[in-house]
Amino acid sequence: MLMTALINAMRVLTDPAQTGAVAVCMPQDVQGEAWDFPAEFFAKRVHRITRPVAVDEEIADGAALLRKAKFPLVIVGGGVRYSEAGKEVEKFCDAFGIPMAETQAGKSSVLSSHPLNLGGIGATGNLAANRIAAKADCIVGIGTRFSDFTTASKWLYGGAKVKIATINVSAFHAEKLDAVRMVGDAKATLQKLSKELEKKKYRAAYTKEIESAKAAWNKEMIRLANVRYSGKTFTPEVASRDPRTVDEFVRLAGGGICQTAAVAALRSILPADAIVTGASGSLPGDLQRMWTTDVRDSYHMEYGYSCMGYEIAAALGAKMACPEREVYALVGDGSYLMLHSEMITALQENLKITIVLFDNAGFGCINNLQMEQGVGSLATEFRKRNARTGKLDGALMRIDYAQSAAGYGFTTYSAKTLEEFEVALRDALRQKNSVLIDAKTLPKTMTHGYESWWHVGNAEVTKSKKGRDSYKSKLAHLKEARKY
Numbered sequence: 193m194l195m196t197a198l199i200n201a202m203r204v205l206t207d208p209a210q211t212g213a214v215a216v217c218m219p220q221d222v223q224g225e226a227w228d229f230p231a232e233f234f235a236k237r238v239h240r241i242t243r244p245v246a247v248d249e250e251i252a253d254g255a256a257l258l259r260k261a262k263f264p265l266v267i268v269g270g271g272v273r274y275s276e277a278g279k280e281v282e283k284f285c286d287a288f289g290i291p292m293a294e295t296q297a298g299k300s301s302v303l304s305s306h307p308l309n310l311g312g313i314g315a316t317g318n319l320a321a322n323r324i325a326a327k328a329d330c331i332v333g334i335g336t337r338f339s340d341f342t343t344a345s346k347w348l349y350g351g352a353k354v355k356i357a358t359i360n361v362s363a364f365h366a367e368k369l370d371a372v373r374m375v376g377d378a379k380a381t382l383q384k385l386s387k388e389l390e391k392k393k394y395r396a397a398y399t400k401e402i403e404s405a406k407a408a409w410n411k412e413m414i415r416l417a418n419v420r421y422s423g424k425t426f427t428p429e430v431a432s433r434d435p436r437t438v439d440e441f442v443r444l445a446g447g448g449i450c451q452t453a454a455v456a457a458l459r460s461i462l463p464a465d466a467i468v469t470g471a472s473g474s475l476p477g478d479l480q481r482m483w484t485t486d487v488r489d490s491y492h493m494e495y496g497y498s499c500m501g502y503e504i505a506a507a508l509g510a511k512m513a514c515p516e517r518e519v520y521a522l523v524g525d526g527s528y529l530m531l532h533s534e535m536i537t538a539l540q541e542n543l544k545i546t547i548v549l550f551d552n553a554g555f556g557c558i559n560n561l562q563m564e565q566g567v568g569s570l571a572t573e574f575r576k577r578n579a580r581t582g583k584l585d586g587a588l589m590r591i592d593y594a595q596s597a598a599g600y601g602f603t604t605y606s607a608k609t610l611e612e613f614e615v616a617l618r619d620a621l622r623q624k625n626s627v628l629i630d631a632k633t634l635p636k637t638m639t640h641g642y643e644s645w646w647h648v649g650n651a652e653v654t655k656s657k658k659g660r661d662s663y664k665s666k667l668a669h670l671k672e673a674r675k676y
C-alpha cells in the first residue's frame with residue numbers, strides 16, 4: 193500500500209492542476225516495522241511537469257469571444273506564476289493592447305512597471321484596476337481561481353453583458369463564472385491563442401482609458417505614502433472607528449506610524465529582489481494595492497484562506513528556497529500572537545529573516561468590518577476588561593513585541609515614527625541575525641475602499657441603523673452581482 197501511495201503522492205505533487213499538498217499517513221503500530229522494498233522502486237525517476245495545451249475548438253471559442261470585445265481585461269492569477277508565463281502574458285497584452293490586473297497569487301509574475309499593468313484587482317484592489325474592470329466588456333482570467341476577493345464577490349464585473357474567458361490548467365477553475373474555457377497550461381495556451389488572434393488582426397479599442405486610470409492611482413499612491421499623524425485634527429483613512437482609539441494609541445506608544453506610509457517606505461528601502469510574505473489582516477490589502485515589483489517571484493501572499501500565522505513560517509520557507517535574498521515577513525500584531533514559532537527554527541538553522549510587525553493594538557481589519565456593518569467595536573481592539581462595564585472596553589494595552597523577540601534571540605528595533613522605522617529597516621539590512629521590527633502603527637491608517645465591495649454576512653434583523661443600512665446595501669450589491 194505504501195509503494196502505491198508514494199507513487200500517487202508524486203503524481204499529485206507534480207500535477208500542474210492539483211499541485212499538492214500530499215499527506216501519506218501510516219498507522220502508528222506499523223511505523224517501526226522493516227520491509228523489503230524492491231530496489232527498483234528507488235531507481236531514479238523523472239517526473240515531468242507537463243504543459244497541456246487547450247484543444248483547437250476551445251481556442252477557437254476563446255478567440256471568437258475576444259474578437260468581439262472592445263474593452264477586454266486580463267486577470268493574472270497564480271497559474272501564470274506556476275506556469276512561468278509572466279513574459280507571455282506581457283507579450284499577449286502588448287500585442288493586442290489589453291490591460292492586465294493582478295490577483296494576490298499573480299502579483300510579481302508580471303512586471304509592475306509594464307505600461308499595461310494596472311496592479312491589484314478586486315475587493316482589495318486599487319482604483320486603476322477596479323475602474324477598468326468595472327467598464328470591461330470581457331474578462332480573460334489566466335490561471336485565476338476567481339476567488340471572492342478577485343471578483344469582489346462576483347460584483348466587480350457583474351454586468352450580464354460582460355463575457356468571461358478563462359485559461360486554466362484546472363477544468364474546475366476554468367469553468368468558473370460560466371466562462372468560455374480554454375483548459376491548458378497558461379504559457380502554451382496563450383501562445384496558441386495569440387496565433388489565432390494575430391491571424392484576425394485583433395486589437396482592443398482602448399484609447400486614453402488605461403493611462404488616465406493609472407495616473408489617478410499614481411496620484412493616490414503619492415498621497416498614501418505621505419499620510420502623517422497631525423495631532424487631534426488627524427482624520428485616518430478608515431472612517432468607522434472608536435473616536436478614542438487613535439489619540440489614545442499615540443499617547444501610549446509615544447507616537448504612531450501611518451500604515452500606508454510604512455508600506456511605501458518599505459518599498460523604497462527594501463532591495464529590489466527582496467521577498468515579502470504575508471497572509472492576513474489589513475496588510476494583504478495594502479500590499480495588493482500598493483506593492484510594486486519588477487522582480488519576478490518576490491511577492492508571496494497566502495490568500496487562499498488568508499491564514500493568520502502563516503507569514504513567519506512562509507518567510508522561513510522563502511529563505512530556505514532563496515538563501516541569497518533578503519526575506520521579510522509582514523505581519524500584524526494579531527497574526528504574530530497567533531503563531532510565530534518558526535522564529536526559533538530560523539535561529540536554529542541560522543537563516544536570517546526580517547519580521548516587520550505592525551502593532552496597531554488589535555485585529556484592525558476585523559474591527560473595521562465590525563464597525564462598518566453596524567456591530568460596533570467588539571473585542572477586536574486589545575483593550576483591558578473594564579471593571580465598570582464588565583466589557584473589553586477599558587484602556588488600550590501596550591505590548592513590547594521587540595522584547596518578546598529579543599527573548600528568543602532576535603535582533604530587535606522599536607519604531608514609533610516613520611523616521612525610526614526607516615532607520616531600523618536600513619540597519620536591519622546590515623544584520624546577519626534574524627530581525628524583528630516592532631512598528632507602532634496607528635490604527636485605522638490602512639488603505640480603504642477603491643470602488644469595490646465584499647459580500648459579508650451581516651445581520652438581517654438588527655436594532656442598529658448602520659446595520660440595517662449595511663444590509664440594504666448588501667442586497668443592492670447582490671442585485672448587481674453575477675448570480676453564478
Ligand SMILES: Cc1ncc(C[n+]2csc(CCOP(=O)(O)OP(=O)(O)O)c2C)c(N)n1
Pocket residue numbers: 472473474475497498499500501523524525526527528550552554555556557558
Ligand atoms: C487562522 C485565522 N483565524 C482568523 C482569521 C480571521 N481574521 C482575518 S484578519 C484577522 C485579524 C488580523 O489582525 P492583525 O494580524 O493584527 O492585522 P490587522 O488587521 O490589525 O492589520 C482575523 C481574526 C484568519 N484570517 N485566520
